[in-house]
Amino acid sequence: MSETAAKLVLRPGADSATASTEVSIGQIFLEFLIIGATSFGGVVPYLRGSLVTKRHWVDDKEFVQMLSISQSLPGLNATNMAILVGDKLRGALGCIAAIIGICLPGGVLMYIVGMFYRSHGDHDFVTAALKGVAAAAVGLILYTVMGLSKKSLAGKFDFVFIALTVIAVNRLHQSVPRTLLVVGLLAILFHRPCKKQQESATL
Amino acid sequence: MNQVLALVRVFAYLSILTVGGGMAAFPEMKVLTVEVHKWLTFPQLIHLYSVGQMAPGPNMMMIVVIGQWAGGMLGAGAVLLAFFGPTAVLAFVVARLWKKLEKWPWRTSIQQGLAPVSIGLLLAGCFTMAKGAISGVETAAIAVGVLLILQQYKVNPAWLVVGSAVLGVFTFMPK
Numbered sequence: 001m002s003e004t005a006a007k008l009v010l011r012p013g014a015d016s017a018t019a020s021t022e023v024s025i026g027q028i029f030l031e032f033l034i035i036g037a038t039s040f041g042g043v044v045p046y047l048r049g050s051l052v053t054k055r056h057w058v059d060d061k062e063f064v065q066m067l068s069i070s071q072s073l074p075g076l077n078a079t080n081m082a083i084l085v086g087d088k089l090r091g092a093l094g095c096i097a098a099i100i101g102i103c104l105p106g107g108v109l110m111y112i113v114g115m116f117y118r119s120h121g122d123h124d125f126v127t128a129a130l131k132g133v134a135a136a137a138v139g140l141i142l143y144t145v146m147g148l149s150k151k152s153l154a155g156k157f158d159f160v161f162i163a164l165t166v167i168a169v170n171r172l173h174q175s176v177p178r179t180l181l182v183v184g185l186l187a188i189l190f191h192r193p194c195k196k197q198q199e200s201a202t203l
Numbered sequence: 204m205n206q207v208l209a210l211v212r213v214f215a216y217l218s219i220l221t222v223g224g225g226m227a228a229f230p231e232m233k234v235l236t237v238e239v240h241k242w243l244t245f246p247q248l249i250h251l252y253s254v255g256q257m258a259p260g261p262n263m264m265m266i267v268v269i270g271q272w273a274g275g276m277l278g279a280g281a282v283l284l285a286f287f288g289p290t291a292v293l294a295f296v297v298a299r300l301w302k303k304l305e306k307w308p309w310r311t312s313i314q315q316g317l318a319p320v321s322i323g324l325l326l327a328g329c330f331t332m333a334k335g336a337i338s339g340v341e342t343a344a345i346a347v348g349v350l351l352i353l354q355q356y357k358v359n360p361a362w363l364v365v366g367s368a369v370l371g372v373f374t375f376m377p378k
Contacts, residue, residue: 136368161319
């Protein structure tokens with residue numbers, strides 16, 4: 001009698017724990033596969049729609065935090081987010097399921113595009129269309145850059161670091177690691193923590 | 204087999220350069236894949252990157268094509284692993300660490316310091332690409348047009364890319 005009572009008491013607790021933490025590897029793979037197959041024009045809104053709104057695997061605040069970590073680390077936002085969310089849900093296996101899922105559809109599609117482009121890429125029609133597409137891509141990157149600048153810059157002086165980076169890579173033809181090391185270090189030191197003074201005092 | 208090893212070396216290196224986004228690695232991708240290894244031409248690289256913007260998923264999946272051309276299906280797989288593997292492991296390790304460092308004052312400094320540098324790297328990639336993609340008034344107008352439309356209206360960028368392809372056919376098709 002007391003044993004069954006104990007079981008009854010234990011069961012609801014155990015159930016709610018599994019409901020909130022146990023997302024199966026298959027579910028993770030499938031959800032990221034869907035994102036990977038449908039996220040035309042940028043992955044982030046689709047990630048939010050699926051992981052926050054539809055599945056409730058991540059709440060909105062955590063999503064923004066994860067995105068800011070993804071942005072600071074090397075790697076694409078899409079794949080870094082897959083790693084962070086996969087890790088949160090099911091550890092290393094979750095990561096693998098998520099990253100394969102998000103990469104698979106686009107990878108297969110581009111593989112097919114590669115075969116087609118190799119045989120038809122020099123046709124006038126294709127060349128003309130691609131000329132338009134390439135120009136559009138430049139506009140797209142500029143838009144991304146401007147959005148990032150609005151969102152993540154801490155002050156006006158940061159434009160100096162942006163300029164230094166561009167000059168180092170485009171004009172001086174320095175490698176990215178060297179640029180990162182020199183300009184990155186300068187920028188980090190510029191934004192060094194100051195306990196007593198206000199940030200503006202460093203200017 | 205040598206090609207596959209070279210692909211792995213190149214793309215594992217490019218992988219760690221993608222600070223801020225895939226475009227950050229573009230200048231060195233051009234040097235390594237076009238000039239050093241001659242796996243493709245610069246116009247082809249630009250075309251593939253641009254077409255990749257129409258594909259769903261992470262926006263650098265065009266690397267699959269470079270792998271395919273240089274080393275077949277094995278090459279494509281190798282490139283994917285090399286390009287996404289290192290940053291995946293790094294993200295896995297650092298993200299766990301990052302949460303523990305919440306109170307560490309330099310954490311904010313690193314994030315604030317890396318922000319302008321990653322923006323600069325993206326911009327440098329954009330300029331490298333523009334050198335090949337913007338060749339006259341028409342292409343410049345398309346680029347500026349896309350930028351302005353995205354700033355004004357909430358449209359899916361993929362449609363603008365498709366629209367520019369159509370525009371391209373009408374504008375650049377030899378008569």
